[in-house]
Amino acid sequence: MVRVVNIDHLSVRVSNFAKSKDFYGKLFAFLGFDVLDEYEGAIGWTNGKTRYWIGQADKKGTTSKHRIGDVGFHHYAFELRSRKDVDKLQRFLKEELKAKIVDPTAEYYDDYYAVFFLDPDGLKLEGMKFGEKKTAQKKKRKTG
Structure with missing residues (x-):
């Protein structure tokens, strides 16, 4: 049986390549990504596990x-290390990127903490952390 072992990359088309390259370049530097490769009208970033590409529409x-709400892309979520990192991301989005935050940091589901924001074309992105409270409870029971 053939099995998928990973999602290699996501590639999105943007309306203004220079504007989006600036936005994503700053965002990905903050998130610990490096430029993977760049071609005329396309650039990709990676953190060694995840790859994200943009290209001119x-x-x-x-x-x-x-x-x-249209058919297609709804949002892309970046899993962060901790709730504190989600908070740091929201501050960066507000203060440095001046990004539109559509849903501020909050617990949206049980033990699911996130911030939702838009890129220059209105594509919805998310920084999130799931399971941090449950992990802390398990550690407490083991040491308690």
């Missing part, structure tokens, strides 16, 4: 903006 593709 064609002329027809730039005539309408992405709308959350």
